[in-house]
Amino acid sequence: MEYFIIIIGAVFVNNIILAQFLGICPFLGVSNKVGTSLGMGAAVTFVMAIASLAAYLLQYYVLVPLNIEFMQTIVFILVIASLVQMVEIILKKVSPPLYQALGVFLPLITTNCAVLGVAILLVQKEYNLLESVVFSISNAIGFTLAIVLFAGLREKLELEDLPAAMRGVPVALVVAGILAMAFMGFSGLV
Numbered sequence: 599m600e601y602f603i604i605i606i607g608a609v610f611v612n613n614i615i616l617a618q619f620l621g622i623c624p625f626l627g628v629s630n631k632v633g634t635s636l637g638m639g640a641a642v643t644f645v646m647a648i649a650s651l652a653a654y655l656l657q658y659y660v661l662v663p664l665n666i667e668f669m670q671t672i673v674f675i676l677v678i679a680s681l682v683q684m685v686e687i688i689l690k691k692v693s694p695p696l697y698q699a700l701g702v703f704l705p706l707i708t709t710n711c712a713v714l715g716v717a718i719l720l721v722q723k724e725y726n727l728l729e730s731v732v733f734s735i736s737n738a739i740g741f742t743l744a745i746v747l748f749a750g751l752r753e754k755l756e757l758e759d760l761p762a763a764m765r766g767v768p769v770a771l772v773v774a775g776i777l778a779m780a781f782m783g784f785s786g787l788v
Contacts, residue, residue: 601732604725608736614712615744616781621712625745626770628703635749637696638703639742641689643735645681646713650734652677653717654727674717675708682708712741748777 612618615625621642628638653674661667686704689697697704707713716737720730751773760769 601729604729604732605736608733609740609743610781610784613740613744613781614716614737615741616778617785618715619778620715621710621741623706624703624710625748626774627706628700629745629749629752629770631699632746632749632753634696634699635745636742637689637693638700639738639745641685641700641704642707642710642713642741643738645678645685645707646716646734646738646741647731648681649674649678649713650717650720650730651727652681654720654725654730657721670718670721671714674714678713678717679708712737744777744781748774751777 608614615621624638624642629635656673656677657667657670661670661673682705685707686697689700689704716734720733723733725733748770752770755769755773764772
């Protein structure tokens with residue numbers, strides 16, 4: 599039951615984008631098309647899962663034993679940057695159209711505060727290894743859910759006849775706010 603609570607909490611109640619407001623840059627920047635959003639969600643899921651696993655292992659088997667916990671943020675950023683480079687190389691080889699669609703936002707996963715935030719949160723919450731993996735994958739699913747829902751809404755709004763002042767970014771920000779309020783409605787669940 600504990601893992602179920604972690605999953606529901608991370609995906610809906612404390613959604614990394616819509617409740618904790620981490621990862622807003624790719625949320626707003628890559629959410630023009632559902633396909634691109636799914637690709638970004640998959641890339642973030644991979645990076646977040648592996649980075650959290652590495653962060654857990656580094657924290658408890660290197661940083662704590664050597665009494666250098668103050669290096670946590672720098673070490674985690676280096677791990678995340680390495681993983682993003684690997685994802686970038688793989689995407690460039692396997693899916694050039696997705697690589698092109700993600701553009702500058704793919705390297706920005708390195709500085710995506712959602713990825714770093716999850717790595718730091720799992721250490722702060724003192725999760726064990728399995729709980730850490732479940733927590734990070736659940737947060738990545740929540741990230742993907744939020745960005746794909748938002749992209750679908752933005753695609754739908756492109757077809758609507760809106761006043762000129764509301765087209766593009768203004769309506770996107772209004773919809774993002776409404777989506778965040780909808781997810782905050784889950785806050786009484788866990």
